[in-house]
Amino acid sequence: MADKLVKVWKKTGEQVWVLVHIEVQSQSKTDFAERMYTYNYRLRDRFNRPVASFTILSDDNASWRPEQFSDSLWGCSIDFKFRIAKLLDYRRQMDSLLASDNPFAVVVMAHLKTLETTKDQLSRQRWKLTLIKLLYQRGYDREDVIRLFRFIDWILVLPAELEESVWEDILAYQEEMKMTYMMSFERAALAKGREEGLLEGLRDAIKLGLELKFGELGLGAASRLIETDDVEKLKRLKEDLRCDRTLDELRKEYVSDPS
Numbered sequence: 001m002a003d004k005l006v007k008v009w010k011k012t013g014e015q016v017w018v019l020v021h022i023e024v025q026s027q028s029k030t031d032f033a034e035r036m037y038t039y040n041y042r043l044r045d046r047f048n049r050p051v052a053s054f055t056i057l058s059d060d061n062a063s064w065r066p067e068q069f070s071d072s073l074w075g076c077s078i079d080f081k082f083r084i085a086k087l088l089d090y091r092r093q094m095d096s097l098l099a100s101d102n103p104f105a106v107v108v109m110a111h112l113k114t115l116e117t118t119k120d121q122l123s124r125q126r127w128k129l130t131l132i133k134l135l136y137q138r139g140y141d142r143e144d145v146i147r148l149f150r151f152i153d154w155i156l157v158l159p160a161e162l163e164e165s166v167w168e169d170i171l172a173y174q175e176e177m178k179m180t181y182m183m184s185f186e187r188a189a190l191a192k193g194r195e196e197g198l199l200e201g202l203r204d205a206i207k208l209g210l211e212l213k214f215g216e217l218g219l220g221a222a223s224r225l226i227e228t229d230d231v232e233k234l235k236r237l238k239e240d241l242r243c244d245r246t247l248d249e250l251r252k253e254y255v256s257d258p259s
Helices: 032-047 086-098 103-116 121-137 141-155 161-176 186-214 218-226 231-240 247-254
Strands: 004-008 020-025 051-057 068-073 076-081 084-086
Touching: 004 103, 032 051, 032 068, 032 076, 051 086, 068 247, 084 086, 086 103, 103 121, 103 141, 121 141, 121 161, 141 186, 186 231, 231 247
Parallel strands: 020 051, 051 084
Antiparallel strands: 004 020, 068 076
16 A cells, blocks of 8 residues: 655646655565555556655665565566665764754654664653754744654654653743744644644555555445544554455454444
8 A cells, every 4th residue: 555645747847747656664574575566556557647656764674675576477577666765874874964954854863763762761852852952943934843843742752751851841942042833732732633643644545545455446435444533443454455355354344334
């Protein structure tokens, strides 16, 4: 199931469009390259347009770099190549990331520090505070600061007492910088928004996967399958779409009353 499908136009203004398929993969899988090929040809068949496939590898296995799927039989062959970006490669570029004003540098650092600090909550607290302060120092506008803040807050999860300490430090830092972007009352809204954003993203991904895997029948079944607010259940459904499951099997497991 494709994670993200984007329609873009050329800068030349030509009246053509292509599809950019972006897959974010957080675990090494032996069949991943074949799956990328499957997504590519199904998308091309569905939309009858050229498809460029890109993968962001956010796993923790430095040696896993799937870039190609090949197969052959009786003189017929397939050789499908796709582009990858391995986030672990940026560990050696932390100084450059810290100096960059590109918002995606903050995103990459947050991801890397999430991996590195799994067993060191105090270090994670320090990095969370450092990255949030960077948002104010980079001169981003208020909306960008809030969006990036939400991402950092979502990915660098801390125990309640350390979260409280980070929040107090940020409020004090805002006053010092005279940039009051985040207010105390917004804290609850952030938590709610984080959950709602995750639900929306999961539902969109599942809808696309159902359509690509089962066509109109899958799309017709989507509303019943994704009506739950249970995040873990939606995550399981998203993963099950990658497996060899029939639509009837998915209905029986994920719809309370499939009749």
